[in-house]
Amino acid sequence: MQSLAVVLSIALAQAGAEPTPAQPPSEVKAPELTSEPTRPAEPAPPNEFHAAVPISPAPQTTEEDPTTKYVDRSGRQPVVGALTVKSSKPWWQRISFSGFARLGVFYTFPFQDEQLVGGNGGFRVADFRLSAEFRPIDDVTAYASVELAAPLPDPNDPLNGSRIVSLRDAWVQYEVCSGFIVRAGQFRPPYYAEMLLSDGAIPFVSRSVLAGGLAPPEAYPTKALALDRQIGLNVFSRRLGGTFGFRYALGVFNGNGQNALFNDNNSPMPVARVEVDFKEWITLGLNGYYNVRAEGTRPNRLYTTQVGYGADLEAHGYGFSGLVAFLGKNSSFNYAGLSPEAAMGVMGQLRYFHEKTGLEGAARVAWYEPSSAQADDQILEIAAMVAWRPFELPFRVLVQYTHRGEEGPVSYPNDSVDLMLHAVW
């Protein structure tokens, strides 16, 4: 029971949650390395850059021999590219698997069939994620996750389509020191606190409209304001400092989103984020990026220059955790016939978790203006959820009501109620 509580507390911490009331804020800290093999309760990719989510160390080997340096089993010096170890632990024991699943019934109003929005509700596998992590040596981590139920909508009819296996994370990381960690591959760029939570660690059924956008059947499509996974290179730090902490992350990405086959152009997307915190109770994050997108079918390519910026403030204690954030994006086009436009959004969420009962509740308000050029397209999203985490089982049951208030051309009676099982392993 105690070990399960530890697991849950780690999970909550990774999910941007808070310590229990019994645990004073001053004692909140990143999960300690233990002598016992531990695993993340939710498969947050290790070392995600986000103050609200104490950086969980990658699973550690426990029987490592510090005197053994880079020697393989045969005792020979390793060659470049070989699996190198400094531990006597066999390599297969340095691989850990994790994952999560979110499945349930999802209904959007009105209860009518054959409607693009507000129809075709029912059972759905929202996610089924498998992750694997490998630590060939102490400071190097390789991580990959695949989504086994990724949606592949029919381009002509988003209500049709199938679910496919799709790559999510795929990266390699080398930790030179706590102030200089290098990661390369596909992963979330260091931008916007809500987005930096693992898919399995978000308290709600889905992220806010700023992070996830909207899509049928819940609503007419609206693109997200935040950045999704990208392929690139990121240099970042762990928390530096004492009472006042500091972290940074500087990355260069392709700017095309996840699983892009090739780059849309030769322009990389620089992304930067800094966080300062006070005893990790309150964390302020500032981030921004610059990107040039090329859209359209060759040769009719239009170039869009995007500048994204945002700030988020996270605080937690006594079972409560809160997050407020602002995001903005300015876009300009290389064709004079299209006027520059701006997008912006704000969100705030508050969550409470009662550890003794395993009950939790959360509410979120998000407001999103997708385009200053387009009239009547603002979205107000209000979500409320209650969940119960049975202590003995690694899952929670969640009920969420979401109200979407949309203007003009996207207005539609599309509030939704979702009942979801969220399992983690």
Add this chain to the structure above:
Amino acid sequence: MRAVSLVFLAAALAACSKTTPPAHATQVKSRSELIGGKRALAEVGDFKISNGIVHAIVQDVGTSRGFGSFGGSLIDVDLVRGTQGSPAEAPKGNDYFTEMFPAFFLTAIEPSKVEVYKDGSDGGPAIIRVSGTSGTFLSLIKALTDVVDPKQKLDYTCDYILEPGKQYLKIVTTVSNPTSTDAAWSLAVPFGFVTLLGEGQRLFVPGQAGFDMRYHLEDTVYKRPASLNALPGEVTQMWTTEGDGVSYALAIGRNPDGTYLDGKPEYPTAKPDSMLIPIASSSFLGSYWAKAPTTLPPKGSYSYTAYLAVGSGDVASVQQVVYELRDTITRPNGREYVMREKTPYGWLSGTVRETTGAPLGGVSVVIQDEAGLYVSQATTNANGTWRAPVQPGKFRAYAVDKIRAVARSEELVEVAEGQSARIDLRMEQPGTLQVVVRDETGREVPAKISVEAVYDNDDGSRPPRRFLYDLKVGERIRPSDLRRDEAGNPDTRRYLERSFFAPHGAASQALKPGTYTVYASRGIEYDLPSQTVTITAGKTTDVGLTLTHVLKTPGWISGDFHVHSVKSVDSDMALTERVISYAVEGVDFLSSTDHNYVADYRPVIDALKLNDWVRSVVGLELTSLEMGHFNAFPLVVQPGPVQHGSFRWFYRPPGELFAQLRGLGVDPQKTIVQVNHPRDTILGYLNAFNYGTFVGEPIPPTSSIVLDTTPQPDGTPSPYHPSNFSMEFDAMEVFNGKRFDIMFNYRIPATPPEGPEPTIPNCPPGGPTTEECIPAPGEVLMDLAKVEEPGQPTRYIQQPAYPGAIDDWYTMLKQGRHITATGNSDSHGAKAEAGLPRTYIQADSGDGSMRALDETEVFDSLRQGAAYPTNGPIIEVFEVNGLGMGRTVVASDGVVDVKIVVKAAPWIDVKRVVVRRGGKDQGNSPEVLDVIPVPETTELERVNVTKRYTGIPDGSFLVLEVSGDRDMWPVHTPYEFPSLEISDAVGVIGGSFGFGNKHGKYKPQMAQKVTPYAFTNPIWVDRSLKQQLRPVKRVLPVSNDRPFTPRSMPDLRKLFHAFHSDPE
């Protein structure tokens, strides 16, 4: 748990209170709001209406981005699909709707305002309103509309109304008389809509026509007697379309005052909700039903209503919407009037399977009632099932696909209202033909595969479309050899069951079981190997053929400078198919020239790895509705604008258009501007400006159908005034596709054709002088243009009644104009072979690969005239004193040596080579210096001679014509299915108003065989060396941003109201 219960309670309440998505109208501010799709034309600034089920966009004021003249038209319509666009790019929608606007007989709205009249925020319908005055979208018929239409300036509005939850647009058009006097129409004319459907949407008119409106009009409807009171046309209750993922239907709302069709004996089948379709050409569909008031009193108005339904791709899906449609209005007396009542219907459904039992998806099932009328069409889904709504009755069904023979149910099945009945159909199993084509070196080469078969027919007067396939059920056309069928001679009864492409030498195709001759071809430089095969159901038959490049043309490449793809509204040929079609026809070089759309095929060539075989540049066909079509290349693609650089043509003089086309060029001074099909009815530039074939300048019109030359309000000449005729172009498409009828002047045939007798007499000896007449066989049929000048006696200019472009060109050469003649296919799809004809240009591609080709050399040669058009014969050498085409020879003694080498592939017939000389002293046509007969042979070299001619005058030019008599079947199929052009419809309508055809049966036969023909550009001969002038060409910048100023005055009454704050 209480919280959970509360949540569910809230959810239930929400569900109860919200059931129907609202409608919304807005002006588009971002491209992410657009609809998208193959025919999408909308742009930021247009007006969108949506209700979550369908959405549509009305263009803002301006000039049409489609084929029409004015903005304010409905240009994009689709089901809401939930796809997403970006601010830079429209969503991936599936709009397949080109353009529709209300037509008051032949007058449209010239909009001065498009606005959101109701945005739908009150939960009611959303309305976009287009308002303006009348505008003649075809100025050619202004003379007619001037007679018919009221003299008063009337107000016109068109409301596009979308109600929540409806799958159709309601369109209410209103004509009102703001003046203080009665407005009267001099004739009873109908109001309705003009729709430009474009390719990709197959018209299905329930009734006798089914999918074959084209021949139904020509064979049946147009042969009915027409009168001034009753236009000829098909009477139907709706028109529908079938297309890829989206379909449309137009139905009408009843009118308390009745319709144009009411009570007329010419329309015995008309019902209160019937419409009349007098025109259904390739891209122009007229639907009329509203009865214009004979008199519209002051402040009076008249309205008519239509419903445009949107379906999911088949006719059945839109018919269901129409059948369910019920609409009412409240009349001024407070009583309800039913505009449209629901149509009682039941369901007919079934499956289509192969004889093996496998379900067949994508098969078209056409429903026919017991009276033989085609009433509906449904498309089977992946499991072979289909269903269609039908009005109560008895029916049979036809299953039609592109491969198998049509399957027909024998028994009639009865359907009662609200009931269902079932028809299951079985189609034969096809076999597969697999072909590999290699050249003489063993390399797999791009090739066209033609699969020929022989049909049975013992009645030579019956065209194959009457028995070989059924166009009314939508069966695919099988091209035939157009030879008169003889029972004992199978060579006269050949048809192509299928043609397909092997882009890299190998391809396979499903075929009906049977015996076929399989040909492999690659244009006119290759031979034509063939093999006879038998295709067996369920089996694959392999064929290997060797294509030999028998005629190499070092130093010359073949080009086609008039090419269409799906980027043109009247073509549905995908870019990949388009590019492949050129590779397999052996055309080396092409320019994209889509209608009012700058396209670039190069990325497709790259993707297909056909760079060795084909090279492409960017071009445009600026397509005016009635003033001509003009190509320009090479151009720069502009990624931003929707049409990527094409600009508005409406009401601009041609010289300005030419200069603006150059402004789009990579190098404006070197941009080639080409006048296309200059004698193609109203689409031809020279026809539009009444260019005198033998005069070389515009002449008075010989017809009442002329461009509007009324001066503009400020007193400046009309852009269409003859003084604005411009010769500032570089090339002219003298040889267009298979259209010999617009290349040569029409001559009276030796054997009189069938048809009505002319209303003009036979000519006296000596030909026409002051009266039009029918000349002797072999002579050119002439019109007379009457010239009346102050102080001068009236004189007449002879003008070919049906002029051909080659004599126009000869006249231009006579005037010393260095206009390069080109031959281009103008291919819009598979029916028109790519590169037929093509233009050979002097340019070196090195090893034969197009990668090494220098485009600058191509255009320099083309501009200079070092080029010749051909559909078969190769003119290897045509030199005068050692200099080739486009060059100027100085022969001080007037003696020239002409070297001629003509070759042809073995399957191409060459019968004669004609040497012509023209110049300032020529008569109507260049004189014939020599006719060199060519013996019957299959040898490659047909002529190799050097001739000496003396006494060549200064300022002469020499050209060569090469021709044969035998067609080039099956590589080049005949021109068997001419499109029903807008001019046909105009002619028929004109006939109703007394503009009869004075020539009767004497008119060019559009359907024609394709016989070998080639001619050269001139070699100029001077007696002394002259300095050639190279004038700087006029270049104008292109700007579509210039605001469109409606030609009508602002509505001062509304301004007055605004001052007084009167409520609207």
